[in-house]
Each structure stands twice: as C-alpha cells, then as structure tokens.
Amino acid sequence: MDAKAEALAAAAAVDEARLWSRQMAMAEIGATEKGGVNRAALSDEDRRARRLMVEWAGDLGFEVATDGIANLYIRLPGRQADAAPVVTGSHLDSQPRGGRFDGAYGVVGGFEALEAIARAGVETERPIDLVAWTNEEGGRFQPGAMGSAVFAGVLSLEDQLGLVDLQGVTLEDALAETLASTPGLEQRPFGHPFAAYVEAHIEQGPRLENAGTTIGAVTGIQGLYWYTVEVRGEEAHAGTTPLKARKDALKAAAHMVHALGGLMADETDTTRFTVGRFECHPGSPATVPSRVLFTIDFRHPDPAVIARIKPNIEPVCKVNAQGCAVSIRPTIDNAPLQFDPAVIDMVEGYAARLGHSVMRMPSGAGHDAGHINHLCPTGMIFVPCERGVSHNEAENATPADLAAGARTLAACLVDLANQE
Amino acid sequence: MDAKAEALAAAAAVDEARLWSRQMAMAEIGATEKGGVNRAALSDEDRRARRLMVEWAGDLGFEVATDGIANLYIRLPGRQADAAPVVTGSHLDSQPRGGRFDGAYGVVGGFEALEAIARAGVETERPIDLVAWTNEEGGRFQPGAMGSAVFAGVLSLEDQLGLVDLQGVTLEDALAETLASTPGLEQRPFGHPFAAYVEAHIEQGPRLENAGTTIGAVTGIQGLYWYTVEVRGEEAHAGTTPLKARKDALKAAAHMVHALGGLMADETDTTRFTVGRFECHPGSPATVPSRVLFTIDFRHPDPAVIARIKPNIEPVCKVNAQGCAVSIRPTIDNAPLQFDPAVIDMVEGYAARLGHSVMRMPSGAGHDAGHINHLCPTGMIFVPCERGVSHNEAENATPADLAAGARTLAACLVDLANQE
Numbered sequence A, B: 001m002d003a004k005a006e007a008l009a010a011a012a013a014v015d016e017a018r019l020w021s022r023q024m025a026m027a028e029i030g031a032t033e034k035g036g037v038n039r040a041a042l043s044d045e046d047r048r049a050r051r052l053m054v055e056w057a058g059d060l061g062f063e064v065a066t067d068g069i070a071n072l073y074i075r076l077p078g079r080q081a082d083a084a085p086v087v088t089g090s091h092l093d094s095q096p097r098g099g100r101f102d103g104a105y106g107v108v109g110g111f112e113a114l115e116a117i118a119r120a121g122v123e124t125e126r127p128i129d130l131v132a133w134t135n136e137e138g139g140r141f142q143p144g145a146m147g148s149a150v151f152a153g154v155l156s157l158e159d160q161l162g163l164v165d166l167q168g169v170t171l172e173d174a175l176a177e178t179l180a181s182t183p184g185l186e187q188r189p190f191g192h193p194f195a196a197y198v199e200a201h202i203e204q205g206p207r208l209e210n211a212g213t214t215i216g217a218v219t220g221i222q223g224l225y226w227y228t229v230e231v232r233g234e235e236a237h238a239g240t241t242p243l244k245a246r247k248d249a250l251k252a253a254a255h256m257v258h259a260l261g262g263l264m265a266d267e268t269d270t271t272r273f274t275v276g277r278f279e280c281h282p283g284s285p286a287t288v289p290s291r292v293l294f295t296i297d298f299r300h301p302d303p304a305v306i307a308r309i310k311p312n313i314e315p316v317c318k319v320n321a322q323g324c325a326v327s328i329r330p331t332i333d334n335a336p337l338q339f340d341p342a343v344i345d346m347v348e349g350y351a352a353r354l355g356h357s358v359m360r361m362p363s364g365a366g367h368d369a370g371h372i373n374h375l376c377p378t379g380m381i382f383v384p385c386e387r388g389v390s391h392n393e394a395e396n397a398t399p400a401d402l403a404a405g406a407r408t409l410a411a412c413l414v415d416l417a418n419q420e
Helices: A003-012 A016-027 A042-059 A105-120 A147-152 A157-163 A171-178 A207-211 A250-263 A304-321 A341-353 A368-372 A398-419 B005-014 B015-029 B044-060 B106-121 B146-151 B157-161 B171-181 B209-211 B249-263 B303-319 B341-353 B399-417
Strands: A063-066 A072-076 A087-090 A128-133 A197-204 A215-221 A221-234 A272-274 A278-281 A291-300 A325-334 A358-362 A378-383 B065-066 B074-075 B087-089 B128-133 B197-202 B215-221 B221-234 B272-274 B280-283 B291-300 B325-334 B359-361 B377-384
Touching: A003 A105, A003 A171, A003 A291, A003 A341, A003 A398, A016 A042, A016 A105, A016 A398, A042 A063, A042 A072, A042 A105, A042 A128, A042 A171, A072 A105, A072 B280, A087 A105, A087 A398, A105 A128, A105 A197, A105 A398, A128 A147, A128 A398, A147 A157, A147 A325, A157 A171, A157 B325, A197 A341, A197 A368, A197 A398, A207 A215, A215 A341, A215 A368, A215 A398, A221 A250, A221 A304, A250 A278, A250 A304, A250 B065, A250 B074, A250 B249, A278 B280, A291 A304, A291 B044, A304 A325, A341 A378, A358 A378, A358 B087, A368 A378, A368 B249, A378 A398, A378 B272, B005 B106, B005 B341, B005 B399, B015 B106, B015 B325, B015 B399, B044 B065, B044 B106, B044 B128, B065 B359, B087 B106, B087 B399, B106 B128, B106 B197, B106 B399, B128 B146, B128 B399, B146 B157, B157 B171, B157 B209, B197 B399, B209 B215, B209 B359, B215 B341, B215 B399, B221 B303, B249 B280, B249 B291, B249 B303, B291 B303, B341 B359, B341 B377, B341 B399, B377 B399
Parallel strands: A087 A128, A087 A197, A197 A378, A215 A358, B087 B128, B087 B197, B197 B377, B215 B359
Antiparallel strands: A063 A072, A072 A128, A215 A378, A221 A291, A221 A325, A272 A291, A278 A291, B065 B074, B074 B128, B215 B377, B221 B291, B221 B325, B272 B291, B280 B291
8 A cells, every 4th residue: 555545544444433432431521411521631530531541542552651741642653663753632621611522522533543543554654642732721720731832842841830720739739640640651751753743623613514514624823812901081970970071981991892893894704803801890880980901802813914903903992092091911922823734735635535525724712733833744623513612511513523533634644654 | 128138148147167167077077088978877977977967056056856767857947936947958978988078068058057047137937947868878778868758758768677788787777776866856757848948069060160150050950861781692712703603792782882872972961871880791801702781871951852862772772782682671760850940040049149150050960859859849059069079088169169059048048938
C-alpha cells in the first residue's frame, strides 16, 4: 500500500458504534441530571476520566506517559521509535454545567483513530501520540488552556502551583493527587518535539449544521480582544434633574453599546461582538446612575478587519459618553492565528476523499491547538454540534458526524506520520 | 389693618437668623460626617427631632397634638377655636444619607412662620397648624409619604403596622415608642378638616437657581410612571455564535433605552426619563446575555404629553426587541396633579409683593402635599437648593432664600386663615 492508501485504510477501520459507546462511557463520569457533564480539571471526576483512558490504552497495549502538569500521553508506536510523534488530542475537563463532547470528543475520537490505525494493521514511520491536555476550560483554575500553555512555554508551571480554587485547594495539591492517581508513568519534558498536531473538536457554533456540512477544515483561530469599559457620571434625582443637566452613565453606556454595534456591523456575519457583563450603580429606579461597568468581547479572524475596528473602539465609546468620563482597559489581546496550510489542505482533502462534505472555516473559540500552533504544523477538524449549542448541558452531536471526524483524523495522522 | 396688611406684617416679622439657627439645631440631630443627616422615620433621631419641635412650641405657648401615626401638630390658635385650621408643614425624617433641608425646611420654616405671625401680633380667624408628617421618605418603612397618606385615607394604618425594617423592627413597635416619647398630647382623628394646606420645600432641582429666581409658586406635582421591563433572549457562546443567530438580551435592552430616549425627546427639557436599575444575566464576558431587567421612571406635568408618550413605551420596547421576548409591568401610575389655582396665585402674589423674584413651576418630586391636595385647597412654595442637589449629604440652601420662603408662607397662612 502507498501512504494515501494506508491513510484511507486506517480511516475505514473507524467504528462508529465503538466510538459512540466510548463517548457515552466517558460522559457517565461527572454526568449531570440534565444530560451534561461537570468534570472540573484535576478533580476526582477528571482523575476517573484519565484512569479510563489509561485502562483503554492498556487493553490495546498502547504506552502511556505524562508530564509535570499531568498532560496525559497515549502512544501508538512508529517504526522510528525516537522520531518526533505526530500528535492529536484535546481535553477531558469540562465547564461546570458543560456538555458531553466539548474536549472529550477530541480525546475519545483521537483514541478511536489510534485504535483504527492499529486494527487496520497500518504501521507509520513516526509514533502517533494522543494527548489529553490538563485544564483547558479554566473553570476551576484560571487561565484555561493551561496544560498546552505550560507545554508550549507560554506559562510556567511554577507560576500556576499557587493558584487556589473556590474551596481553597491549591493547584499544586490537586496536581499531585492527579499524578498519583496514574502512578508509574513515563515522565516527559515540556516542549518535547512534535512533528505535527491535529485536534478534533465539535464546532461549538452552528455554521456546519446550517450549511449541511459534516467536516470543518479549520483555518485558524480568530483574534480575541476583551475590554472593560467604565463610565462615570453623576447621581441625580430622577424627578427633578432636567435631562440636559444630567451625566447619566446608563444612557451613555447604552448609546456606546448601540454605536459599537454600528462599528461592528458586518454583512458577512463574521464579526463577533458581545457585551456579556453590564453593571449599573447605584441601581435605584429613581436615581440617575453614576457608574456603569461593561465588557466588550470582539473577535474576528482577519487581521485587516481587526486593524480597522480595534482603533475605533475607544473613540466610539468616547464620542457617545454624553458628558460622562470613560476609561477603557484591554484585558485580552490575542491576535488571530493561522493553521498550517498543508494541514488545512490535508484535512480538506481526506474529508472529501472519504465522501464527507467539507468546508474551510475559522474557529470562533480558543483551543489547545492555539498554543501548539507555535511549535509545529497544526490543524483542527470540526464536526457539527446541534444548533451550535456548547458550554451547555444540552450540547449534542450525532454518532455519524463524530465518526466522520475520526475517519478524517485517522487518515491525516497516518499521512503526517509517514512524512519526513 | 386689613387682611393683606396683616399678612405682610406677619411676613416682615420673619427672622432670617433665627430661622437659620433653628435649621442648624435641627441638622445636628442625626448629623453625618459629610454634613448631611441620617434621620430615619420613627428612629431615635426622629424622636429627638420631634421633642425639639415640642420644646420650641412650649417656649412659645403653642398647643401640640398628634394622631395615630404620630403626625405631629403645633397650633397657633385663631379667633374661632373650632374652625378648620389652615395648615403648613412637611417632614422631619430623611434619606439614609440625606440633606439638612429636604423636609426639615418645611417644618422649621413653618414654625418660623407661626412665630413671626405671633410676634407680629397678628390674630387670624382660623387656627394655623404646623404638621410634621411621619415617614415621608420611605427609607425605613415603605411606602413613603405614609403619614399624609394615612391621614388622607389613601392607606390604612392597620395595613402598615406589620411592616418590618431591615433590623426586624415592626412599624407598630417603632410607632408606639415614638408616640410614647411625646406623652400627654391631644389625639386628633385622621382626616380632620383642613381649610387649606401650603407646604414649603427646597426645590430639589436646579431650575430656580439657574433662573436666578427665589420663589417657586408650585403648580402641581408631575405625573410619575414606573415600569419594570424584562428582556429574555438566549445564552450563547460569544466566540462561535453568529450575531444573526443570537437573541441578545443586552443589546436589545440597550436599543430599547436608546429608542425610549428618542420617544422622550423634548426641546423644553420638561420630560424626565430615567433608567436607574439595569441588571444583566448571566453576566459572563464570553456569554451572550439571556436576560436583562431594567426600570423606567417617566415623569411629566402635562396630561397631554403623558397621553402621547405612555401608550408608546411598550411598543417602542417591542419594536427594538431583536428577537427577544419582552414583558413590561407598570409598578407606579400616578397621574399629574394640579394645586389650587387660588393658592398658586396667592403664593405668586405675596412673593412678588414681598420683593422676591417668583416663577410658576411644577414639582418634579412627590410630596405630602400630593395627598392633602385631595382634601382641601393646596399649594407649595419652593426655594432654591444649591446646584439642584438633594437626597445627598451635600444638599444646601442659603439663609436668605429660606427666609424668603418663610415670609411668603407666613403671608399666605395669614391670608388663608382669614378667609371664610
């Protein structure tokens, strides 16, 4: 068999029912009454999920390793034992009231790809590693995407050890307990070389479903910018103070939101603009508000659009201040990133060869792949999620779509693992 | 002397220094560090203020009475002991961080008018009563203007007795303690006849100061309408959900506020429109808000304008709902009220005769006079307050303006108390 034929043979060995059965087994760990999961990073539930992965790996004879932040590695060996592996993976932790697929699909679906490759009898030059990154959600310990960030050297492990959750538990203690729960594993260094990285994930948005398309060949992660806007006016009596004499922080902030909507207007519906937090003080019906605090979440994949909008956010707020004082503080400033063109092409190509409809699309959310993209050729595979609902117990996906993603992933992993 | 001459003679006996000295003595009771007062209704401070009034009344030989809700009456007798009295007054309770003059001026200035009339040797046909109404502010027990409302039969005393303040004290207990603090007083029935009622008050707005005018001949109390608006959308991921697929409760509510501002637009700057409370849920920067609750406070003195605006409030909200569900609940619906034309003319006439600049104006805030207006010919006298600041420890007024108001009040009381 040539390399392409081997890739397609591995894909053909993906078993939809086996994959779905494993997804459901994983979803039982931390299951919530409403059908979601609550599996906080480094919690008992997270440890049970890890042990389940180790158990599955043992059943198939795959090697298991870890590192200093408990990222968990499962290896399908290659002919060249010392070659840098091709890697797939995602995360097992969830939002407090999260869904069954966000993260878990990238790990369980990645495991299915490894099993399919093995069962197809396909042997690659490079090893293929599956990784479950620690604490992607950041629900218990902030920031999220911590395991991949520490691996990539964006964060230092030492700086994270003192973090404390709401119950007063330090990350250091939770981490030690987690590492102790899977004893005897090989320890890998942070930043050890990857030949390539491909992450499978549910889309967490409605574009694939709306387009009737099964596979998203992810082109990159859109830029993400957060601002906190503080508007300061003057308290005044609602009955007696003429409108022209007021400095009304609420009305000024409402005008800012309205005007920012105009700045963000986009016929292609690509721009994401959200005001998620909005606080009004003192909050008495008969008192003109003196202070409003609100957040801006602005995202776009295109640096040219970002370059046009970003410098106008502060001026648009100030022009609509209506006599109030305005201060704007940036809190997140993540430029958009592009995945490797060859990996994008490969995802698109194998999806089509396997008979799946496919489209190129940026990722709206951040992922571990964002950190790994700085280390090696990286890409992502999206599958549809029902109505685009994610970070929600109602999150759902179909067995067929999950299998289609695993097939595409298996093919890409084999192809990449046979490249020099 | 004819009746007008007696009225002017009484006014001439008003003593600016004595009035100011009494205002400052009253302001010491419940004084706050920042120069305001904290004198909750039926509190120890309120009782001290009442005892001070009783002491001053005793010094001048004025009779003191009370009623079942501890409204406090001080009488300057008339020739006809049994005739319905002409009444002036206001309240001694304050906002938690209130000013020295809101309410207290109407009581202390009313006392100055009584003293001036007595010292001028003017004897009127009817008695002249000063009343300190209980619990106008409603800061401790809601609603406010309780004493005048119970007096006027708008509220029943029985319904108020079970009210509980934040410390768990019932109104019944606080009232009993207050009545016991001024023992042996004559008990008057609620709703006993008044011949007329004139209340002096600081304006609580900036119109007199801006116009350089000393006396406001108050024409009535503007209409007051409160609504609670609930906007229900759908939680969604800020990074992945296209704007066109969202039901964003925050943006819809901001558009409503913006559009309501257009509906309320008024070149004469008479309309009062305030959104004082605005809550946004769930309040996470990366989540599209699913629920916003905000209040509307709309006021205007003119029934024709109210009739044009009121029916449009709900449609304007619904037109700007952007796919969200909107429900609007009215919580206050107080039609504007007009004071007695003869009393307004009289205030205007005496202010001018006494050499004070005077203008007609509606009251932006509610007052005890609003309830009494239903019982007898009623009017109000406004004096300027600095920068229009009220319900605030920085509230201020000048001795000269307070004296001008007391002079105008004294003249009106004498004139009214000599009418059949």
